[in-house]
Amino acid sequence: xxxxxxxxxxxxxxxxxxxxxxxxxxxxxxxxxxxxxxxxxxxxxxxxxxxxxxxxxxxxxxxxxxxxxxxxxxxxxxxxxxxxxxxxxxxxxxxxxxxxxxxxxxxxxxxxxxxxxxxxxxxxxxxxxxxxxxxxxxxxxxxxxxxxxxxxxxxxxxxxxxxxxxxxxxxxxxxxxxxxxxxxxxxxxxxxxxxxxxxxxxxxxxxxxxxxxxxxxxxxxxxxxxxxxxxxxxxxxxxxxxxxxxxxxxxxxxxxx
Amino acid sequence: xxxxxxxxxxxxxxxxxxxxxxxxxxxxxxxxxxxxxxxxxxxxxxxxxxxxxxxxxxxxxxxxxxxx
Numbered sequence: 001x002x003x004x005x006x007x008x009x010x011x012x013x014x015x016x017x018x019x020x021x022x023x024x025x026x027x028x029x030x031x032x033x034x035x036x037x038x039x040x041x042x043x044x045x046x047x048x049x050x051x052x053x054x055x056x057x058x059x060x061x062x063x064x065x066x067x068x069x070x071x072x073x074x075x076x077x078x079x080x081x082x083x084x085x086x087x088x089x090x091x092x093x094x095x096x097x098x099x100x101x102x103x104x105x106x107x108x109x110x111x112x113x114x115x116x117x118x119x120x121x122x123x124x125x126x127x128x129x130x131x132x133x134x135x136x137x138x139x140x141x142x143x144x145x146x147x148x149x150x151x152x153x154x155x156x157x158x159x160x161x162x163x164x165x166x167x168x169x170x171x172x173x174x175x176x177x178x179x180x181x182x183x184x185x186x187x188x189x190x191x192x193x194x195x196x197x198x199x200x201x202x203x204x205x206x207x208x209x210x211x212x213x214x215x216x217x218x219x220x221x222x223x224x225x226x227x228x229x230x231x232x233x234x235x236x237x238x239x240x241x242x243x244x245x246x247x248x249x250x251x252x253x254x255x256x257x
Numbered sequence: 258x259x260x261x262x263x264x265x266x267x268x269x270x271x272x273x274x275x276x277x278x279x280x281x282x283x284x285x286x287x288x289x290x291x292x293x294x295x296x297x298x299x300x301x302x303x304x305x306x307x308x309x310x311x312x313x314x315x316x317x318x319x320x321x322x323x324x325x
């Protein structure tokens with residue numbers, strides 16, 4: 001979702017006509033979209049790289065976000081969100097494509113089986129100390145999406161003169177979506193590691209592409225729903241590359257029988 | 258080597274791995290695609306499609322190059 005500039009258009013709805021309940025529901029739905037993106041990144045990164053550093057990154061991200069909200073309050077609307085989106089989106093798509101192509105190679109060689117039991121240390125993941133890759137990915141996802149939620153709350157809450165209802169709506173969205181993410185974590189961990197790396201690489205590349213292009217002031221067709229289109233695009237391309245690699249049409253890989 | 262120098266080296270190595278990884282051309286393609294997307298946008302040309310196409314093409318070239 002675009003930043004406060006769009007939310008400034010909310011008076012069209014008529015601030016006086018907005019009851020606290022409708023402010024709560026509207027903010028809940030708008031914030032839920034952003035929190036879903038946040039949770040997908042955290043669950044995906046944690047499943048591939050391990051949870052300790054991922055939680056640490058998410059926790060530090062939330063603390064920084066809380067500090068920014070406390071320090072700047074309604075002045076948050078002055079934060080250059082597009083510049084943040086450009087930096088974080090570009091880094092996310094560049095890094096996401098690394099996991100994307102590694103996942104394609106591994107699925108082409110091993111199929112969708114056998115790698116689920118592979119220990120994290122075999123993937124070059126740090127088992128002692130902080131895994132900075134997991135930390136940075138998780139931190140950036142939480143901070144950017146959290147800032148977008150804060151923008152929604154501040155912009156919508158102030159415009160509709162119902163800041164507490166807007167804050168409650170966003171908090172409720174966070175609790176509901178984060179709880180669903182915790183439940184989904186067990187399901188995600190059942191996915192074989194090779195396929196999981198491809199899946200998370202696809203998601204990171206999709207989010208990164210969306211944010212980086214959006215930061216240039218370009219509107220995606222169907223707004224946030226374009227993320228789903230990007231996931232399908234990268235997913236179909238990955239499937240095509242896997243088939244081409246397995247048939248030896250793109251390059252030679254040793255396929256495990 | 259001092260602690261600061263070691264830390265700076267590790268910091269630089271981390272970001273090199275994070276951005277460049279095993280193939281600098283993919284990162285360069287993403288940056289170039291973003292610049293071209295922005296220029297097309299300034300010229301009022303619909304350009305949202307360029308990044309996903311460039312990213313998938315760069316991946317294909319990487320797979321072709323590194324698979325041989």
